[in-house]
Amino acid sequence: MREHEFIDWIVAQTKLDPATVPVGPGDDCAVVRFGSSDVLVTTDQVLDGVHFRLSEHGPRAAGRKAMARNLSDVAAMAAIPTAAVATVSLPRGMDRRDVEDIYRGLRSVGDAFQCPVVGGDVGSWDGPLAISVTLLARRAGVTGGIAPILRSGAKPGNALCVTGSLGGAWRTAHHLEFTPRIAEAICLAMNYGVKAMIDLSDGLATDLGHLCRASRVGAEVLAEAVPVSPAASELTANPAAALHAALCDGEDYELLFALPSRLARKLCDAQPLPVPVTRIGRFVAGDEITLVHGDGRREGLAGGWEHTT
Amino acid sequence: MREHEFIDWIVAQTKLDPATVPVGPGDDCAVVRFGSSDVLVTTDQVLDGVHFRLSEHGPRAAGRKAMARNLSDVAAMAAIPTAAVATVSLPRGMDRRDVEDIYRGLRSVGDAFQCPVVGGDVGSWDGPLAISVTLLARRAGVTGGIAPILRSGAKPGNALCVTGSLGGAWRTAHHLEFTPRIAEAICLAMNYGVKAMIDLSDGLATDLGHLCRASRVGAEVLAEAVPVSPAASELTANPAAALHAALCDGEDYELLFALPSRLARKLCDAQPLPVPVTRIGRFVAGDEITLVHGDGRREGLAGGWEHTT
Numbered sequence: 140m141r142e143h144e145f146i147d148w149i150v151a152q153t154k155l156d157p158a159t160v161p162v163g164p165g166d167d168c169a170v171v172r173f174g175s176s177d178v179l180v181t182t183d184q185v186l187d188g189v190h191f192r193l194s195e196h197g198p199r200a201a202g203r204k205a206m207a208r209n210l211s212d213v214a215a216m217a218a219i220p221t222a223a224v225a226t227v228s229l230p231r232g233m234d235r236r237d238v239e240d241i242y243r244g245l246r247s248v249g250d251a252f253q254c255p256v257v258g259g260d261v262g263s264w265d266g267p268l269a270i271s272v273t274l275l276a277r278r279a280g281v282t283g284g285i286a287p288i289l290r291s292g293a294k295p296g297n298a299l300c301v302t303g304s305l306g307g308a309w310r311t312a313h314h315l316e317f318t319p320r321i322a323e324a325i326c327l328a329m330n331y332g333v334k335a336m337i338d339l340s341d342g343l344a345t346d347l348g349h350l351c352r353a354s355r356v357g358a359e360v361l362a363e364a365v366p367v368s369p370a371a372s373e374l375t376a377n378p379a380a381a382l383h384a385a386l387c388d389g390e391d392y393e394l395l396f397a398l399p400s401r402l403a404r405k406l407c408d409a410q411p412l413p414v415p416v417t418r419i420g421r422f423v424a425g426d427e428i429t430l431v432h433g434d435g436r437r438e439g440l441a442g443g444w445e446h447t448t
Numbered sequence: 449m450r451e452h453e454f455i456d457w458i459v460a461q462t463k464l465d466p467a468t469v470p471v472g473p474g475d476d477c478a479v480v481r482f483g484s485s486d487v488l489v490t491t492d493q494v495l496d497g498v499h500f501r502l503s504e505h506g507p508r509a510a511g512r513k514a515m516a517r518n519l520s521d522v523a524a525m526a527a528i529p530t531a532a533v534a535t536v537s538l539p540r541g542m543d544r545r546d547v548e549d550i551y552r553g554l555r556s557v558g559d560a561f562q563c564p565v566v567g568g569d570v571g572s573w574d575g576p577l578a579i580s581v582t583l584l585a586r587r588a589g590v591t592g593g594i595a596p597i598l599r600s601g602a603k604p605g606n607a608l609c610v611t612g613s614l615g616g617a618w619r620t621a622h623h624l625e626f627t628p629r630i631a632e633a634i635c636l637a638m639n640y641g642v643k644a645m646i647d648l649s650d651g652l653a654t655d656l657g658h659l660c661r662a663s664r665v666g667a668e669v670l671a672e673a674v675p676v677s678p679a680a681s682e683l684t685a686n687p688a689a690a691l692h693a694a695l696c697d698g699e700d701y702e703l704l705f706a707l708p709s710r711l712a713r714k715l716c717d718a719q720p721l722p723v724p725v726t727r728i729g730r731f732v733a734g735d736e737i738t739l740v741h742g743d744g745r746r747e748g749l750a751g752g753w754e755h756t757t
Contacts, residue, residue: 142570145544145547145570148548149551149565149568152551152555153564153565155564155566159530159531160531160564160566163564163566163567164565164566164567164568168567169531169533169566169567171530171531171566171584173482173485173486173487173530173584173586174483174484174485174592175483175484175485176482176483176484176485177482178482178487178584180531180533180566180567180582180584181533181567182533182534182535182567182568182569182580182582183535183569184535184537184569184571184580186537186571186573186575187573187575188573188574188575189571189572189573190571221468221480221482222468222469222478222480222489224478224489224490224491224582225491226491226492226493226580228493228495228578235454238454239457242458242461246461255462255464255469255472256458256462256473257464257469257472257473257478257480257489258472258473258477258478258489258490258491259458259473259491260491260492260493260580261451261454262493262495262498262499263498264495264496264497264498264576264578265497265576266495266496266497266575266576266578267573267574267575269537269573269575269578269580271491271493271535271578271580273489273491273533273582275480275482275487275489275584277482283483
């Protein structure tokens with residue numbers, strides 16, 4: 140079962156009232172109306188052996204990652220994290236100190252974004268450690284004037300940009316220690332007319348596929364423009380392998396976004412963020428996602444969405 | 449490690465701004481302010497082998513229970529469930545149909561309370577099935593006029609009442625099929641001046657301890673007044689054993705609440721709810737929780753809170 144197929148199935152089961160749930164399943168956060176306020180909500184889990192290895196990384200890093208992944212989903216909407224809750228399933232007999240370290244890990248990155256842990260549930264079982272976090276977030280901007288940035292707003296002709304550099308995250312501590320791009324996202328939304336955004340958790344090829352699918356557009360990615368991380372470059376003397384790592388490794392937790400071409404030029408000239416921003420391509424009509432090499436060679440990028448609907 | 453000790457530790461670590469988080473960890477829900485709206489949030493998980501047995505109960509019942517437990521926490525605040533998100537850790541290779549059944553279980557009881565599933569995350573791993581649900585809820589009453597009912601509002605002299613009957617829930621399908629007391633709780637809060645409330649998940653003895661601890665009061669429970677469920681009665685010919693089951697089994701998901709004595713009399717005379725309401729005792733000054741037998745014999749009820757702080 141592919142995850143997005145299951146999400147499609149869920150979306151097909153779901154009839155939501157847009158007056159109370161303006162954004163339902165399938166984006167980085169859902170949006171629920173409470174009175175005159177939009178409340179964004181997102182949830183994500185980290186599982187021992189999948190997203191971290193308890194024996195190697197320890198409980199604090201696991202807790203931090205659980206919180207940071209959710210903060211990255213809030214960043215993808217250009218919203219402000221407000222409160223978190225967490226459930227933790229503990230391997231039976233786990234030391235009290237380790238449990239406290241999980242909480243300290245959650246707090247370490249939550250506190251950095253003024254996002255307190257306001258509730259939770261802890262239970263012991265015969266299974267491995269799992270940590271599930273749910274975040275509530277609010278609209279950014281003066282009096283909440285910045286609408287959440289969805290995946291579905293990209294138009295043909297929009298530029299495709301990315302923060303930071305990509306690839307090799309699992310081979311370094313990046314996947315545990317990354318800083319969610321909350322402030323960067325808000326700055327982009329407030330000043331550069333961002334039309335659509337997603338955070339890179341599954342890898343550029345896959346996540347660009349999600350963005351294109353939601354926006355019903357295609358994209359061209361310029362291979363030579365993709366910012367390959369030092370971790371990916373150092374991995375191999377083969378530039379094609381390093382590019383592949385940048386496109387497919389995942390766990391970068393950078394922002395991938397669409398914006399008008401003119402504003403992309405202004406953004407890339409100004410480089411106003413603490414992290415570099417790179418224009419790596421553009422959105423086009425259709426459903427094809429194409430990698431364009433320096434010599435003009437074109438190849439389909441995994442994550443193209445036509446075949447999967 | 450005892451759960452409430454860990455919660456105490458968390459509460460001690462937490463400095464919350466009451467303007468943005470009026471109610472933090474330690475109650476059935478937290479309350480977070482968004483603009484002029486109160487958003488209630490609660491989270492709870494069900495774990496294979498602890499809260500259900502997948503091989504025996506099946507995926508749909510597990511999903512239903514995950515949602516229903518959280519709805520019961522919303523009931524305990526006399527609030528209205530509004531939206532749910534869920535994370536599911538799937539045993540690797542689980543059948544797609546089973547995964548859909550988990551979702552159908554969540555929906556079966558969520559739909560009954562107009563509480564849609566608006567987001568989630570599904571991941572496969574080498575561990576057992578775990579389902580974590582977070583609910584958002586809103587204030588009840590005309591224009592949200594009913595403030596959330598906390599655990600901390602009971603006063604000496606208040607009557608102690610309970611809905612339904614207690615005990616033996618795990619021996620029947622009750623722990624899987626119970627109906628969260630959402631409507632009952634709102635009716636009680638709107639009409640009978642309820643001062644403090646909790647839902648019975650850990651058993652009356654323990655949960656009354658939580659309520660007394662939060663309110664800093666003691667309580668007297670009249671043994672002969674405790675409504676013993678048919679499941680508990682049928683279990684044993686020994687009335688003392690049946691009473692013990694009613695006090696300690698847990699998973700009743702009934703409401704335990706404090707209200708002024710006069711209104712308790714009115715409530716118990718009127719019996720306005722689809723479920724019976726029974727007055728089982730009263731709150732007293734101090735920190736002792738006492739079970740008072742028909743012959744006047746008094747004994748301390750486990751869950752008294754003095755020893756645990």
